[in-house]
Amino acid sequence: MDMPLNPCTTSILHDNTDSKRLLRVVDRLSNIPDEVLIRIMSLLPTKDVAATCVLSKKLMRVLCLITTLDIDDSPISHCVHFPNKIHKFPSFVTFVNNVLQAHRSQYLTRFSLGVGSDMLRRYIYRCTKHCLPDVKPVLICSWISLPLTCCGLKELDLCIHVREPDDGHPLPPEIFTCQTLEVLKLDVNLPVDRVSTTFHLPLLKLLHLRVSHIYGDGSFVSSLVSSCPLLEDLMVEALLDHVQSIIISSPSLRIFLLKIYTVECDNTDFLCLDTPNLEYLHYNSNLAVQQSITNMDRLIQASINICDLIRSAHSYQDCRQQILGIMRCLTNVDNLKLLGSCLKPFNVDGLKDQLPMFRNLKYLELGNRGYNCWERVLEAFLICSPVLETLVFPELLIERAAEQRVHLEQQFCKRGLAIVPPCCKFHLRRIVIKNFYGNEREIGLIQFLLKHALVLEELLISQFEGLYPHFPIVDKVELQRTLQNLPRASLTCSIQVL
Template sequence: MDLSGSRDVISSLPDDISSHILSFLPTKEAASTSVLSKKWRYLFAFVPNLDLDDSVYLNPENETEISTSFMDFVDRVLALQGNSPLHKFSLKIGDGIDPVRIIPWINNVLERGVSDLDLHLNLESEFLLPSQVYLCKTLVWLKLRFGLYPTIDVEDVHLPKLKTLYIEATHFEEHGVGLTKLLSGCPMLEDLVLDDISWFIWDFASVSVPTLKRLRFSWQERDEFPKSVLLDTPNLVYLKFTDTVAGKYPKVNLDSLVEAHRSSLVEASIDKLPSSCDAIPIFNNLTHLTIESNPRVGWQSVPGLLKNSPNLETLIFQGLIHKATYRCGDVCLCKKPRKEILSCLSSSPVKVIKILKFGENSDDMEKQREQIKYFLETMPNLEKMILYYNTPSVEDVTEVSSRLQRLVSKVASSTCIVQLISDNLSLSSTVSTNGLLCF
């Protein structure tokens, strides 16, 4: 750097480097650099990334003024850039933006070879994307989020380079057929996120993508479950599924699955919930499974998941507190006396259990300890149990450690190690069956 102040070091950088630096700024701030000098006036035209957000553009009292100003700003930016190549285009807008103006913006960036397209269109009127979005030969990353009328209507789909597809809060015109048609036009797809896709109203939902490696699905309604779900993803290695168990699975191909996250944040009413053991497919290659617990929801699907994961090695619970119900099966005590339980855990291959949010509800601490004791008693292959206990009190950690020491020495296998970790105190306690307690 020239510390004497006699030379403008930044302005002496090559144009391509300066444009690359500007690409990391929000578009409004990057565009403002054009007033610095004659040289900087035209640098913005070569910025490969555009990040346009009407919520941070202006904040006048007149909402019509902000909408008009923002639309004029986008028009000027695109006109200034002309036909220069574009890598990323991110557009986040609320209601008040004229849909007629949006379509030319999208077509503009598609014609310029955009590879990363992020559209968050929070409109209060119905809006359909131009068909060119589904026929773009350069798209590698596509994210679609909509407003009150979230609709995708696809005719022809050909996205030969697309590897990541993220769809949020969206309905398909042809229901399950529309999703199937969209996915069939993505021969290179590796990552798929379907967030709040209401496929429970469809007669049939299908995700059939041979190249898919990672799938995340989330639906937050509590009173419905999907009727029929087909998963034909032979190369899938990661699955995060937040939904109720489907009525049936006519085909499931998850031969490569290694890690799965099953959230119990969503639950159908008891009279509508299908039999979890019958419906849940077999996961032969699954080695890591995460269960998210919630006090309002039971563990109905957990027994089926464990029974149908014959090679499971690591089981992670994000909290132990769940709704007590007779349908939780034999993975917990719930409403059944201990002597009446013949647990499927006794044949479980799980070697490691991690319990996050341990002690989060101090009123239920005794129930949590009973559940831990139950795991230790009934799982013969268990080698390690790790409890993550966040508390600001050293005394709490000491007391819990002492209780665990007494519990483990009575019920755990001689090869099992129990660890209590408190990140807030930078403190780790290890309890083994020989009575050692290490800090």
């Protein structure tokens, strides 16, 4: 039986002294020690703390002493197309000014500021920059500078997207020289590469950098990373001008996510990764002209998404050798995703002799953007992944191809493999096919997989309507019936069409 909870409001005490009944109101919230109240209030968004503190003068004093400030304009819509302003919420600029002026504590462990962040997440695909708040960067920089003067700042999280970001006021340089900072997240459209200071972040362990544009040769990112000797988690997502080089050298780095978008679909001249203790790698960019990647023996997961190959006189053979060079550094991974144009130059004879052996690989995703047929690639990866358990086709399984190539693929599927790969004999238990249309070529590939996957337990197929109109969508029930009637080597395999 649940015990009833007493309301945490006020209580009335009765006193019959001198035959008079005295009423004394006790505020339980105000009776909580200041240290406990400060800790509790520091866990809440600052606007909720401000709303709570109007209940008593004691709580108002607590507002001045909290050790975290979490401020954002999410209750306010700046977009004329989606007016959802909360009229009782005070002016955001006035609110921030009052909070920062009232804060009296010398210690501040975390500061988070969101300006235009809610608009960016919800309406970026339907609104222009005029939907973003018209807050001057010079004012925002003054807000950021105040917490940097406090002691003990460990986490700084800025998500700032304003209407006119480039007014000659870069971010405060103190951000990049804070001696106590351990977590730095910058998701801004303010200029970050114009800060004139020597970077030095001796305790920083996490750096997430998502910026709209970085000018120059890419040295900003390299210099910033090299100033963080304890860095473990790094994310860089940015639009760059023509990049001469991206050099990431960090012996402490364990997680690295790199998304580089270049102007006019250009390519990085030189990519250098010197991260011997890396465990997770996500690379999303065009293929670099040249690269130097050290051995990554500790790598567990890798996702390589080549957006485009080299736009120059380089041949597909050169591109293939570049991508193979990346793959040779990933031989110890147990989770691998090869997406985008990774497989585009791999349609060659003898590929299985060129691929490295992935002896620990249990999960593999093979993309098909710009790739036409599977008769060489599929066999090579099955042979070179001896303990593979899950095989996923995340993109369109079949694209248009020349009639001769289609014929070769169909012959390959009918003929099958002379020797069943070890993964198909003992380990491959799950196959997932996304964006499936049910045409003859796809059915042929499924027949090939079902024929060779001796211990397969599950085949999952999902359709994507309307992605490619030249591929008609088949009825789900009819497709399920067709697939269920296909012969399969594993009697325990279930087939599901989602």
